[in-house]
């Protein structure tokens with residue numbers, strides 16, 4: 342077991358925290374603890390997004406750097422008379438990654454461990470083995486013997502269900518395996534951007550933000566952006582790594598460890614051209630690695646940020662991550678550190694004149 346340094350300790354606490362859309366309190370508290378020392382003021386929007394403000398110069402351009410607090414998970418909908426739980430996925434899940442996985446149900450009386458039940462192969466016909474089980478037919482087993490017992494343990498419809506996974510530093514210590522990298526790595530980037538701007542002279546007001554409810558449609562980003570009214574917006578999130586067997590370069594080009602992803606296009610946003618050029622020029626100048634990415638089948642909070650108020654020049658910078666939207670995902674520590682460095686350097690180059698110039702490019 343690797344001894345966790347300060348950064349890894351923060352990443353473990355962020356990813357261990359439990360929070361599906363609409364249930365982000367625990368994650369918000371961890372993010373708040375880590376970002377507070379570097380912020381001048383902490384506020385929130387009406388949905389619970391965390392907004393940490395750091396003034397470089399009062400009245401300067403407002404730069405928003407936003408991760409999202411929520412993770413994909415499930416919600417209890419019914420308890421059957423035998424004590425098995427029915428549930429609703431919250432966020433995008435593929436059924437094939439769900440069976441036989443351990444989950445935690447967060448109740449008013451504390452956490453309850455469960456497992457998504459599956460049939461042993463012994464009783465599956467040859468035909469059944471070829472067919473994926475549909476999510477609507479799955480159930481969670483908490484070892485209760487009746488509805489009354491499950492209820493007695495605190496289970497109620499509406500309770501959140503969160504994947505369970507131990508934060509793990511792999512043999513290659515740059516490779517980190519954890520639940521909820523989507524999007525606690527974005528929260529970590531927002532924290533570290535404020536941390537690294539400490540004592541740095543720049544004429545901007547920087548907001549490190551943890552949006553709520555991204556996974557159900559980029560919702561908290563709307564309300565947080567409305568409150569901040571930024572001049573420039575960055576969404577920081579996970580992206581797809583295409584460097585595992587069975588993924589073609591046409592599906593996903595990016596590789597772990599080859600630098601943060603500059604997302605030029607996704608289903609929610611055309612990256613703002615002026616801003617995108619500033620980002621890649623800065624990276625080229627400082628030899629910070631990066632990879633271009635386009636995700637026609639996905640979106641990030643930048644999709645909501647750029648459509649708020651009169652419109653906000655925005656883009657997404659993402660970390661190539663394997664196995665997102667499952668129990669555990671893997672990313673490379675260098676990509677995270679380079680993303681922080683790149684955003685900090687871009688902020689140092691921003692002032693009113695530059696913001697006006699790139700806005701109309």
Ligand SMILES: [Zn+2]
Nearest residue numbers: 413523556666
């Ligand atoms: Zn996601």
